[in-house]
Amino acid sequence: MKVTIEHSFCQYCDEATELYFRIINTILFSIDEADLRGSMERLRSETALDEYFVFGYGAHHMWVCQRRLSDPTRIFENRVIMTEF
Numbered sequence: 001m002k003v004t005i006e007h008s009f010c011q012y013c014d015e016a017t018e019l020y021f022r023i024i025n026t027i028l029f030s031i032d033e034a035d036l037r038g039s040m041e042r043l044r045s046e047t048a049l050d051e052y053f054v055f056g057y058g059a060h061h062m063w064v065c066q067r068r069l070s071d072p073t074r075i076f077e078n079r080v081i082m083t084e085f
Contacts, residue, residue: 001036001085003027007078012069016052023053023064023081033085036062053080060084 003024011017026043030036040062043049054075055064064081068074 001027001030001083004082004084005080006082007076007080009080010066010069010076015048016066019047019049019052020080022047023049023055027062027081027083030085036083036085 009017009020022043023040026039027036030039037057040055051072052067053064054067055062057063062083062085063079064083065075065079068076
């Protein structure tokens, strides 16, 4: 997996900061796309991931964006992490 930090991360609370690093570790410890997808779903079910981040997949990548603290229904304009698999 190739992780690219595309934009700065807004550290507005400790839980969001912890999740940011857990996302990066999840990506780095994943062996392939299937493992990454399963690990991200497990992280989503075990944590409050959806409160702070939104992620999705392209043909050969996964992207992660941060939600806004002021309005969690909105996300920051730029992706914070992009992963190629």
